[in-house]
Amino acid sequence: MAKAAGITAKKSKQFSKWYTQLVLRSELADYAPVKGCMIFREYSYAIWEKIQKYFDERIKETGHKNAYFPLFIPERFLKKEAKHFKGFVPECAWVTIGGESELKERLAVRPTSETVIYTMFKKWIRSWRDLPLKLNQWCNIVRWETKATKLFLRTREFLWQEGHTAHATFEEADKEVMDILNIYRDLMENLLAIPVLVGKKSELEKFAGASYIAALEALMPDGKALQMGTSHNLGQNFSKAFKIQFVGEDEKKHYVWTTSWGITTRLIGAIVMVHGDDKGLVLPPEIAPYQVVIVPIFYKEVERDVILNKAREVSKRLNQNGITTIIDDRTEYTPGWKFNQWELKGVPIRIEIGPRDIERKQVVAARRDTFERAEVKEEQLVSTISEMLTAVQNNLFNRAKKFLDDNITPVKSYSEFKKTLRKKRGFIKASWCSSKECEEKVKEETGATISLIPSEKEKPFSDCFYCGSKAKEIALFAKSY
Amino acid sequence: MAKAAGITAKKSKQFSKWYTQLVLRSELADYAPVKGCMIFREYSYAIWEKIQKYFDERIKETGHKNAYFPLFIPERFLKKEAKHFKGFVPECAWVTIGGESELKERLAVRPTSETVIYTMFKKWIRSWRDLPLKLNQWCNIVRWETKATKLFLRTREFLWQEGHTAHATFEEADKEVMDILNIYRDLMENLLAIPVLVGKKSELEKFAGASYIAALEALMPDGKALQMGTSHNLGQNFSKAFKIQFVGEDEKKHYVWTTSWGITTRLIGAIVMVHGDDKGLVLPPEIAPYQVVIVPIFYKEVERDVILNKAREVSKRLNQNGITTIIDDRTEYTPGWKFNQWELKGVPIRIEIGPRDIERKQVVAARRDTFERAEVKEEQLVSTISEMLTAVQNNLFNRAKKFLDDNITPVKSYSEFKKTLRKKRGFIKASWCSSKECEEKVKEETGATISLIPSEKEKPFSDCFYCGSKAKEIALFAKSY
Numbered sequence: 001m002a003k004a005a006g007i008t009a010k011k012s013k014q015f016s017k018w019y020t021q022l023v024l025r026s027e028l029a030d031y032a033p034v035k036g037c038m039i040f041r042e043y044s045y046a047i048w049e050k051i052q053k054y055f056d057e058r059i060k061e062t063g064h065k066n067a068y069f070p071l072f073i074p075e076r077f078l079k080k081e082a083k084h085f086k087g088f089v090p091e092c093a094w095v096t097i098g099g100e101s102e103l104k105e106r107l108a109v110r111p112t113s114e115t116v117i118y119t120m121f122k123k124w125i126r127s128w129r130d131l132p133l134k135l136n137q138w139c140n141i142v143r144w145e146t147k148a149t150k151l152f153l154r155t156r157e158f159l160w161q162e163g164h165t166a167h168a169t170f171e172e173a174d175k176e177v178m179d180i181l182n183i184y185r186d187l188m189e190n191l192l193a194i195p196v197l198v199g200k201k202s203e204l205e206k207f208a209g210a211s212y213i214a215a216l217e218a219l220m221p222d223g224k225a226l227q228m229g230t231s232h233n234l235g236q237n238f239s240k241a242f243k244i245q246f247v248g249e250d251e252k253k254h255y256v257w258t259t260s261w262g263i264t265t266r267l268i269g270a271i272v273m274v275h276g277d278d279k280g281l282v283l284p285p286e287i288a289p290y291q292v293v294i295v296p297i298f299y300k301e302v303e304r305d306v307i308l309n310k311a312r313e314v315s316k317r318l319n320q321n322g323i324t325t326i327i328d329d330r331t332e333y334t335p336g337w338k339f340n341q342w343e344l345k346g347v348p349i350r351i352e353i354g355p356r357d358i359e360r361k362q363v364v365a366a367r368r369d370t371f372e373r374a375e376v377k378e379e380q381l382v383s384t385i386s387e388m389l390t391a392v393q394n395n396l397f398n399r400a401k402k403f404l405d406d407n408i409t410p411v412k413s414y415s416e417f418k419k420t421l422r423k424k425r426g427f428i429k430a431s432w433c434s435s436k437e438c439e440e441k442v443k444e445e446t447g448a449t450i451s452l453i454p455s456e457k458e459k460p461f462s463d464c465f466y467c468g469s470k471a472k473e474i475a476l477f478a479k480s481y
Numbered sequence: 482m483a484k485a486a487g488i489t490a491k492k493s494k495q496f497s498k499w500y501t502q503l504v505l506r507s508e509l510a511d512y513a514p515v516k517g518c519m520i521f522r523e524y525s526y527a528i529w530e531k532i533q534k535y536f537d538e539r540i541k542e543t544g545h546k547n548a549y550f551p552l553f554i555p556e557r558f559l560k561k562e563a564k565h566f567k568g569f570v571p572e573c574a575w576v577t578i579g580g581e582s583e584l585k586e587r588l589a590v591r592p593t594s595e596t597v598i599y600t601m602f603k604k605w606i607r608s609w610r611d612l613p614l615k616l617n618q619w620c621n622i623v624r625w626e627t628k629a630t631k632l633f634l635r636t637r638e639f640l641w642q643e644g645h646t647a648h649a650t651f652e653e654a655d656k657e658v659m660d661i662l663n664i665y666r667d668l669m670e671n672l673l674a675i676p677v678l679v680g681k682k683s684e685l686e687k688f689a690g691a692s693y694i695a696a697l698e699a700l701m702p703d704g705k706a707l708q709m710g711t712s713h714n715l716g717q718n719f720s721k722a723f724k725i726q727f728v729g730e731d732e733k734k735h736y737v738w739t740t741s742w743g744i745t746t747r748l749i750g751a752i753v754m755v756h757g758d759d760k761g762l763v764l765p766p767e768i769a770p771y772q773v774v775i776v777p778i779f780y781k782e783v784e785r786d787v788i789l790n791k792a793r794e795v796s797k798r799l800n801q802n803g804i805t806t807i808i809d810d811r812t813e814y815t816p817g818w819k820f821n822q823w824e825l826k827g828v829p830i831r832i833e834i835g836p837r838d839i840e841r842k843q844v845v846a847a848r849r850d851t852f853e854r855a856e857v858k859e860e861q862l863v864s865t866i867s868e869m870l871t872a873v874q875n876n877l878f879n880r881a882k883k884f885l886d887d888n889i890t891p892v893k894s895y896s897e898f899k900k901t902l903r904k905k906r907g908f909i910k911a912s913w914c915s916s917k918e919c920e921e922k923v924k925e926e927t928g929a930t931i932s933l934i935p936s937e938k939e940k941p942f943s944d945c946f947y948c949g950s951k952a953k954e955i956a957l958f959a960k961s962y
Contacts, residue, residue, distance in 0.1 A: 045546070140552055
């Protein structure tokens with residue numbers, strides 16, 4: 001429990017400072033003794049467990065299975081698909097000593113597991129009977145970031161899931177990529193209450209090993225885009241590099257088609273940024289470790305038992321209806337201190353029970369998102385609290401959706417583009433000639449990149465905003481985390 | 482799916498070879514490309530998930546929370562509680578290069594997390610209000626083994642949970658250690674169907690940082706003991722080394738009392754060894770990824786639909802009653818091939834449905850443990866299969882319990898001791914003078930160590946079996962994994 005240390009930075013004015021204060025003081029996370037690393041404290045880990053549970057159930061329903069592959073990857077493996085891994089090698093942590101002796105070949109601490117998983121796929125896949133092979137793993141990942149640490153968003157170790165699948169045809173792999181993308185979108189929009197834009201990465205932004213990358217992007221309150229998840233169609237690039245072949249029903253050998261996809265603990269950072277306010281976290285009920293905090297309020301010792309019993313009864317009734325609660329019955333803190341504390345922790349609904357409420361057979365319920373308070377008759381307790389939770393969830397999503405919609409700005413010229421980037425940020429929607437040259441120039445000159453080529457196809461509404469030649473498609477540009 | 486490769490080694494004759502064949506061919510695990518590491522394939526990972534779910538629910542009910550601490554531990558941390566960690570340092574994997582530069586201080590890849598967790602405890606714990614602090618983490622662990630790799634039992638990376646708690650009093654810490662021990666025992670006996678002996682480690686066998694270590698030991702079919710889990714009362718040893726103090730209700734400063742406890746993926750190896758037979762795995766129903774496999778049998782194409790529909794109906798009815806099933810409806814394999822395959826994978830019950838069964842409104846059910854087959858009328862399907870599953874679970878436990886009981890041999894003299902160790906193995910129960918000297922000599926001369934000082938106190942039944950002086954307690958000796 002934080003010792004009543006509140007948030008002093010304002011979200012609207014010192015966004016980055018506000019974010020760090022909030023993460024630390026709400027006790028989501030802490031810095032680790034090792035530079036660049038972090039600790040996922042119980043409060044953020046409980047959120048991660050909810051994300052895991054949702055996603056895990058969805059992928060198991062569709063025939064995926066979890067497995068666990070080793071942490072260490074020999075250097076030579078990372079050289080097999082050199083195009084792909086040249087980006088990873090400068091960011092690896094290397095084990096060079098094992099026990100008391102120098103290793104002959106240094107080992108990378110898993111920056112991603114394609115190489116070791118594909119090595120095994122080659123061994124395990126023999127015929128069409130072994131396909132599709134759809135595996136996932138939940139694990140830790142290490143990338144030796146040199147930029148400043150940002151809790152959840154940029155740390156040397158983080159947690160993720162990585163799915164890796166092999167299929168007999170391109171079409172099946174393609175469907176897999178899109179199925180996963182849809183699960184990701186459901187997770188982000190329905191659980192995290194964060195609206196996302198969906199599309200494909202441009203050639204410049206995708207790594208060379210992929211046929212295409214589908215991605216989900218969200219907009220943070222400071223106007224920067226955050227990549228929330230990606231799903232890769234890897235074509236036959238990896239199966240050719242790793243020689244993963246199967247004998248088809250036609251009795252001929254074919255290379256498999258592979259996909260990979262991942263989401264990370266950065267999603268927790270997105271929740272903090274998108275929904276938090278100057279008083280602390282605001283957690284969407286679907287992802288909150290506790291959906292309701294119950295604060296008993298009594299002034300005299302004689303009231304204590306009655307009120308505590310009522311609190312337990314209320315808690316039990318809510319629990320029986322699938323609503324998670326915590327009773328804050330600590331005697332060493334005042335109700336006012338507790339209100340602040342649980343606002344800092346972002347619990348969606350606070351229930352207060354005082355002597356007057358006992359008399360009136362009611363409780364008082366306060367929403368974290370709007371601070372509205374309402375008296376709730378005991379007989380309507382479960383239905384009203386359920387409705388309030390739904391209302392909080394929807395309000396958070398709608399608020400974020402409005403912000404996103406208001407911050408997709410169409411531009412027709414480069415001067416408009418630069419002005420928008422300077423004054424408003426957000427996503428900038430522009431007609432583009434699809435040439436790498438224009439994209440590179442824009443990146444060089446402004447720092448903005450193409451977040452997505454949107455999946456929902458729209459016709460270009462001008463010539464290329466940069467070079468003025470004929471536009472081929474619409475692209476969404478932004479500055480990114 | 483293994484391509485019909487069965488087990489050729491005999492459990493009774495080539496135990497170690499049999500074990501490795503079984504683990505590989507049942508597709509529980511595979512060797513990793515990095516020496517000494519392994520892959521937890523989906524079939525063993527599903528078992529691990531069941532272990533996790535059971536234990537996780539039990540510890541959460543009792544107020545524990547999960548968190549995640551960093552993988553990397555600075556070398557100087559491991560020197561803080563030197564007595565404890567001198568055992569770990571020679572077994573660490575060391576990261577010496579991060580990104581493109583040499584690190585100033587090398588980092589150990591987590592051999593255990595006491596040091597980093599206690600560093601944070603020192604920061605987080607201020608007053609009695611912060612206690613007890615009861616955290617757990619599920620993670621990967623690295624120890625640079627130099628002895629030959631044995632899948633699940635001795636690998637350079639494995640998975641585990643490590644619980645770490647801090648309390649205001651010794652009594653509370655003591656209760657915690659015992660509460661966890663009881664959960665472990667329930668897990669091992671009720672889920673894994675492996676009977677365990679419970680007790681404390683001798684001074685020689687416990688590491689120096691602990692006040693005492695409670696442990697659970699099981700007996701493997703080759704007569705060697707396997708340590709299944711440990712729960713440590715660490716007293717104030719670590720809180721003093723890491724200066725973890727709290728202000729008590731008495732407004733004075735006190736050192737906290739800490740505990741730690743863990744179980745690892747070696748439990749999966751124990752399941753294989755204890756229950757497996759010459760045809761393959763035999764999985765206790767409580768831990769089996771699939772409890773029932775349904776094999777449709779048809780000779781003519783016209784029978785196919787009717788039988789497949791029946792298989793699906795049977796599966797659905799079982800699922801609705803909490804029994805997990807898999808239908809093996811592959812057309813490319815014969816029923817006989819499938820029977821062998823699912824016996825290899827140890828599925829507790831096989832249901833066969835053929836044309837005659839449809840006629841008679843029945844199915845045929847076969848037990849994996851005894852190979853008994855029975856006709857089951859459709860109307861009794863759920864109750865009979867449930868009973869059979871319970872019977873399999875109980876039989877596996879009872880069989881293992883009988884083996885354990887039959888292999889605890891009391892001895893009164895050192896010559897009896899050595900003879901038993903040579904001819905019978907198992908646990909050897911002896912009256913002991915409690916001196917380290919005798920214990921060390923026995924270890925040196927025979928390789929046997931004290932597995933446990935049993936919790937259930939019995940009086941010595943002779944003088945010390947080794948030195949002949951007055952015995953103080955009973956000890957259980959064994960050769961160990």
